[in-house]
Amino acid sequence: MDSANIETVRAPVAKADVNALIGLTAADMIKVNSLITARMQSEVPVIPALADHLIAAGGKRLRPLLCVAAARLCDVRNDNHHRLAAAVEFIHTATLLHDDVVDSSSLRRGKVAAHLIWGAPSSVLVGDFLFARAFELMVETGSLRALDILSKAAAVITQGEVLQLMKAFDLNLSQADYIEIISSKTAALFSAASESGAVSAGASEDRITALYSYGLNLGLAFQIQDDVLDYQGDAADLGKNAGDDFAEGKSTLPLILVMQATKGSEDAFWARTIGERKQQVGDFAHAQKLMIKSGALEQSRAIARGYADKARAALSIFDPGAWRTALENLALFSVERQT
Template sequence: MKRPAAGGEDALTALIALVQADLEACNRLIVQRMHSPVALIPQLAAHIVAAGGKRLRPLLTLAAAQLCGYRGDRHVALAACVEFIHTATLLHDDVVDESSLRRGQASANALFGNKPSVLVGDFLFARAFQLMTDDGSLKVLGILSQAAATIAEGEVLQLVTQNDISTTEAQYLAVIEGKTAALFAAATRIGAVVADRPEAEERALDAFGHNLGIAFQLVDDALDYAAEQERLGKTVGDDFREGKITLPVLLAHARGDAAEREFWRRTLEDKEQAPEDLARAQELIERHGALRDTVARAQGYGDAALEALAVFPDGPVRRALAGIVAFCIARAR
């Protein structure tokens, strides 16, 4: 399958237009299920849900169901479930990472504190599982609960490898497969499940989501060293300050000389960072082509995602999903 023309927001706009009614129903359900008589819960949950985001994961569920010819409404609640899982992980991640910004706005933990953020994240996980059980499909429950467990494993693995410059590319890939790709894959796969499509189509959508998720995270990791804060919507250099070992760092470290490797050891392992060290890290990553090669790696996974779509007939939804691949990678350009 050919790559779509490079696209940005136009691809996202096209996908939203195809599932507009379902997305509006999903958003209404999200607001409804965030309600609680404990006032802090909807207040804090509404803050992070309203903080923006493109609803990419629930959009993938809605589009995958449409691609598979589904005519019911189960996919709407399951898309909301996917968004709740994602939002819960964001709340927990910002606490773990001590992040002060989320999509350019103050993070929930910065505004409300760590304890409320963790507990409301737990609430959203519980709401997600209520939506799964309301659906009544053990297969759907198995797919989404496994994704939730895999996300947690990925986050713990990232914590274990943080500040360890000896982390391998295989370990890094395992982190992003867990913390990002697992939910992308589950979000798309359940579109085929609700439509009762053949196993081959389930596998194809799982592969599409998995590869798209890896490409998405690779680009995110590149942007942390390349983009301006206003464009990226988060504090640039967060990964560096937290000592996260990402592919741009691994490539620059492997290609650097002894003095450069000592720089990475001091700043990421020992966490001895001076104000000018972020600029130095960006310069080393640029010098060794680490950003270019990270984005090229993302494009390879994007191409694999496109190939997975080839089992479906051509049409507006397949073309829109292909456009989302270009959208994810175009963020780095």
């Protein structure tokens, strides 16, 4: 679709707001949250306590919202989308528990990371428990296709996380490598959420494909903005420490672009802080200044906006209406949010 057509899709709704989507999905999400609460129960007390620590902390719930919205956009007539949305949230929460252990993160959703309270082994095992619950919910829908979509997404997410781990502190990571990583570790669950929602509604193949594309591009835009915020956000707003990506040596898009822009003048700085893993007080502040001066943050935002435009364009197959508008606004929100 050319830029003129994309602008036609964008023109009616220029509002980066998720409130309409939250309102539209409110009744569905009550049922989804009830399923989540019920299915994280266990006779082993640490399991619900640890799971609730993270789930009750809130978060945006964008992935289950996306599953529900996709189903409603496709005129769903059953309640399988509730189970799939709960499964999506369990998969997401499980990956967060595992990630925080791998990254030694201290904060998640504004709370002390679970592994610092209950220990790494418990966090990993409760993550495994949530994965198992997710698969139970998928099976209960009786949809082999939905099971196929979400189970493959879970595998792809893990591969993406391993790839990112292997590429940490890599000064030569390309933009293409970065997109491959975030397509797997983030966008895969967004696309699986929207695609499985459409499948639960018995949507036509062209609509399923459109919602897969929407979710994929939304996820890419969302992750790039997340990586931008790591260099300019506030811990109170982010719910995690700003600068974690820098400290962990993650070659995110802003870092890739700033290293390209400062090649020659700042090579020694990047080699020490990223390549040699030798960071000291003041290094992150210097990196932030370079990000701003070089335009790397704004360039990253522009790339994110391009993916958001693709997400919105994918919805052109659907008739105008409240659900389509809410999803278009979600794409805008993904790149304009500050949390």
